[in-house]
Amino acid sequence: xxxxxxxxxGFGAMGSGMAKMLLKxxxxxxxxxxxxxxxxxxxxxxxILNIKQTGRKEVIxxxxxxxxVTNNYADIALLCTDSYVKEAYEKIxxxxxxxxxxxxxxxxxxxxxxxxxxxxxxxxxxxxxxxVTVLGTGINPGLMMDLxxxxxxxACEEVNSIECKRVxxxxxxxxxxxxxxxxxxxPEEFYTRVNNGSLAGHIGFSESIKMITxxxxxxxxxxxxxxxxxxxxxxxRKTPFAEVExxxxxxxxxxxHGVINGEKKVNMIHPQQIEPELEGVNxxxxxxxxxxxxxxxxxKPEIPGGIGTIxxxxxxxxxxxxxxxxxxxxxxxxxxxxxxxxxxxLID
Amino acid sequence: xxxxxxxxxGFGAMGSGMAKMLLKxxxxxxxxxxxxxxxxxxxxxxxILNIKQTGRKEVIxxxxxxxxVTNNYADIALLCTDSYVKEAYEKIxxxxxxxxxxxxxxxxxxxxxxxxxxxxxxxxxxxxxxxVTVLGTGINPGLMMDLxxxxxxxACEEVNSIECKRVxxxxxxxxxxxxxxxxxxxPEEFYTRVNNGSLAGHIGFSESIKMITxxxxxxxxxxxxxxxxxxxxxxxRKTPFAEVExxxxxxxxxxxHGVINGEKKVNMIHPQQIEPELEGVNxxxxxxxxxxxxxxxxxKPEIPGGIGTIxxxxxxxxxxxxxxxxxxxxxxxxxxxxxxxxxxxLID
Numbered sequence: 001x002x003x004x005x006x007x008x009x010g011f012g013a014m015g016s017g018m019a020k021m022l023l024k025x026x027x028x029x030x031x032x033x034x035x036x037x038x039x040x041x042x043x044x045x046x047x048i049l050n051i052k053q054t055g056r057k058e059v060i061x062x063x064x065x066x067x068x069v070t071n072n073y074a075d076i077a078l079l080c081t082d083s084y085v086k087e088a089y090e091k092i093x094x095x096x097x098x099x100x101x102x103x104x105x106x107x108x109x110x111x112x113x114x115x116x117x118x119x120x121x122x123x124x125x126x127x128x129x130x131x132v133t134v135l136g137t138g139i140n141p142g143l144m145m146d147l148x149x150x151x152x153x154x155a156c157e158e159v160n161s162i163e164c165k166r167v168x169x170x171x172x173x174x175x176x177x178x179x180x181x182x183x184x185x186x187p188e189e190f191y192t193r194v195n196n197g198s199l200a201g202h203i204g205f206s207e208s209i210k211m212i213t214x215x216x217x218x219x220x221x222x223x224x225x226x227x228x229x230x231x232x233x234x235x236x237r238k239t240p241f242a243e244v245e246x247x248x249x250x251x252x253x254x255x256x257h258g259v260i261n262g263e264k265k266v267n268m269i270h271p272q273q274i275e276p277e278l279e280g281v282n283x284x285x286x287x288x289x290x291x292x293x294x295x296x297x298x299x300k301p302e303i304p305g306g307i308g309t310i311x312x313x314x315x316x317x318x319x320x321x322x323x324x325x326x327x328x329x330x331x332x333x334x335x336x337x338x339x340x341x342x343x344x345x346l347i348d
Numbered sequence: 349x350x351x352x353x354x355x356x357x358g359f360g361a362m363g364s365g366m367a368k369m370l371l372k373x374x375x376x377x378x379x380x381x382x383x384x385x386x387x388x389x390x391x392x393x394x395x396i397l398n399i400k401q402t403g404r405k406e407v408i409x410x411x412x413x414x415x416x417v418t419n420n421y422a423d424i425a426l427l428c429t430d431s432y433v434k435e436a437y438e439k440i441x442x443x444x445x446x447x448x449x450x451x452x453x454x455x456x457x458x459x460x461x462x463x464x465x466x467x468x469x470x471x472x473x474x475x476x477x478x479x480v481t482v483l484g485t486g487i488n489p490g491l492m493m494d495l496x497x498x499x500x501x502x503a504c505e506e507v508n509s510i511e512c513k514r515v516x517x518x519x520x521x522x523x524x525x526x527x528x529x530x531x532x533x534x535p536e537e538f539y540t541r542v543n544n545g546s547l548a549g550h551i552g553f554s555e556s557i558k559m560i561t562x563x564x565x566x567x568x569x570x571x572x573x574x575x576x577x578x579x580x581x582x583x584x585r586k587t588p589f590a591e592v593e594x595x596x597x598x599x600x601x602x603x604x605h606g607v608i609n610g611e612k613k614v615n616m617i618h619p620q621q622i623e624p625e626l627e628g629v630n631x632x633x634x635x636x637x638x639x640x641x642x643x644x645x646x647x648k649p650e651i652p653g654g655i656g657t658i659x660x661x662x663x664x665x666x667x668x669x670x671x672x673x674x675x676x677x678x679x680x681x682x683x684x685x686x687x688x689x690x691x692x693x694l695i696d
Contacts (some may be wrong), residue, residue, distance in 0.1 A: 021505045035415070143503060145521025147683060151499055152647075153653060153683025154663050155656040159370045217689020285444050291686070293652050299500075299645045307641050308503040335495060335683055341565020 010080035011035035017310040027342035032068030107203040114210035118165025124327035139308030142203035159291035165269040205256035225258035237275040318346035358428035359383035375690035380416030424449040455551040457484025462558035472675035487656030489552035507639035513617040541684040553604035574604035585623040626652035
């Protein structure tokens with residue numbers, strides 16, 4: 001059997017991280033990469049990754065997906081370019097019309113129907129017409145604040161409320177994340193940027209909450225509500241890519257709620273900041289389910305976002321290839337798992 | 349659409365608990381119950397459960413499955429009679445030959461091919477011939493020491509080792525469990541009973557370990573090894589159904605290992621006892637994954653075994669009905685989840 005053939009669209013931190021992971025795995029090969037960054041175009045992925053090519057096929061980074069898809073057959077494309085459904089849509093459409101499965105890192109694609117039911121229907125129908133599958137996944141949304149809570153409810157006779165809390169550190173991240181999350185800016189700038197849409201904070205509460213409520217059969221009274229507040233540092237904080245003066249923004253605290261029958265039954269709490277331990281904050285993932293039984297889960301420290309997203313996307317490749325055609329979600333497919341053997345052994 | 353029709357075979361603590369849970373759910377009805385206990389035969393399930401029948405169909409407990417299957421059509425049977433594959437086999441065969449899906453509580457059925465690959469093949473082929481699905485599940489094996497660990501590896505690029513530790517209390521359980529686990533007996537009797545096979549301790553390490561290793565693609569060097577040791581109490585302990593003198597057995601400590609490439613990479617630790625807090629033992633479920641990243645999960649207190657098994661079996665009903673035919677396992681199906689809406693909404 002031939003190796004599983006993978007295209008990577010977008011060779012930033014996520015796409016290049018997935019490439020590194022794939023190069024360590026058996027039974028899979030990268031057959032094409034594209035990225036709009038001119039400093040990478042026409043270079044070997046091995047040069048960009050600083051990994052020896054030894055024995056592996058050369059892969060030259062192209063500017064456009066058309067240069068890859070016309071030249072190579074692939075089983076799946078990892079689309080690592082966007083956060084929003086509307087931005088990812090045309091790219092997904094192009095890939096699936098070429099009869100290639102897709103895994104997207106776009107947070108909103110984890111549960112596209114939460115905010116864009118019509119686009120979700122279109123993707124589903126184009127995917128079915130072309131006999132391929134589309135999945136959005138990642139660490140969050142995708143696992144920590146949705147799928148994992150859902151799995152735990154499997155042990156419950158009744159569920160009254162679900163709280164997912166992810167307290168993580170932004171310290172390992174680079175300049176893009178610092179900029180996106182407003183790390184280091186003044187509080188007044190924070191609110192200006194939230195209001196003008198240039199500071200989004202975490203993307204995914206709508207998707208996580210709708211995934212949970214659909215999974216367990218709760219009906220939301222109304223669209224979810226969320227708040228995005230600055231974490232004001234009372235100490236000086238510094239990382240290789242960010243510096244926060246006392247009184248400035250160390251990160252973003254987001255909270256979100258899903259209301260069912262007038263009650264806030266699904267609650268999300270997600271503070272992200274650099275150097276949280278400087279103010280005694282311990283990072284971790286926490287899920288608290290009130291029901292029969294109550295379940296109190298903690299993972300300390302938190303599962304890191306970067307590796308976690310890379311791993312989730314790569315590890316779901318076999319499930320997506322095996323799935324029936326259409327737009328699928330993490331609650332439709334078998335559970336994610338690490339791939340320590342030959343990936344081909346996992347293909348039906 | 350008609351309600352989902354359920355048969356319950358075995359009306360002990362698990363079967364009657366599932367009946368109580370089902371009676372609280374929408375879109376599902378119990379259409380038949382059988383049990384060999386003469387004190388229950390020919391009685392109404394509502395009498396045995398001490399629940400008012402109001403508006404529900406009467407269900408009289410029969411002695412034999414033949415009396416139910418010939419009279420009623422059902423979508424699924426919950427088989428709550430056995431722990432071992434060899435004991436459950438003929439019953440499963442009877443049900444699936446009557447074209448009814450099965451969920452079995454038998455611990456070994458959670459991953460039947462771990463110890464009985466030939467029987468697993470037979471069940472798979474009979475189920476396929478009859479167009480129905482068979483699943484074994486429960487809280488453990490089924491979730492706490494296998495599926496949940498597998499889900500968490502989904503966030504890992506690499507896994508080096510997995511430790512699952514379940515520290516639970518036997519205090520809520522009745523006389524059957526006390527007898528099976530040797531609670532209250534003297535240490536010398538413990539070893540006699542382990543050696544003559546009348547004290548099994550926890551059943552399921554072979555199944556949990558093989559499920560994990562198959563899921564992530566590790567190959568076991570040899571069958572798993574396990575040890576069953578008494579937890580000797582240094583204090584007096586008492587519950588409604590058991591009494592343990594100082595120096596006697598408060599429960600069973602089991603450990604098990606799966607060896608891969610000469611290393612104990614999958615490790616199970618499962619002490620079960622009454623009143624653990626009397627000696628400062630805090631109950632909980634713990635999963636520690638060494639890899640990239642490391643993951644340290646804890647659930648405190650432990651998810652209770654009784655409710656957990658009841659919930660897992662009932663909550664998996666829609667997935668089993670929706671599944672393609674054959675013998676399936678928890679790693680083949682979508683994730684378990686609570687059912688808070690109408691069960692029919694979950695049937696494809």
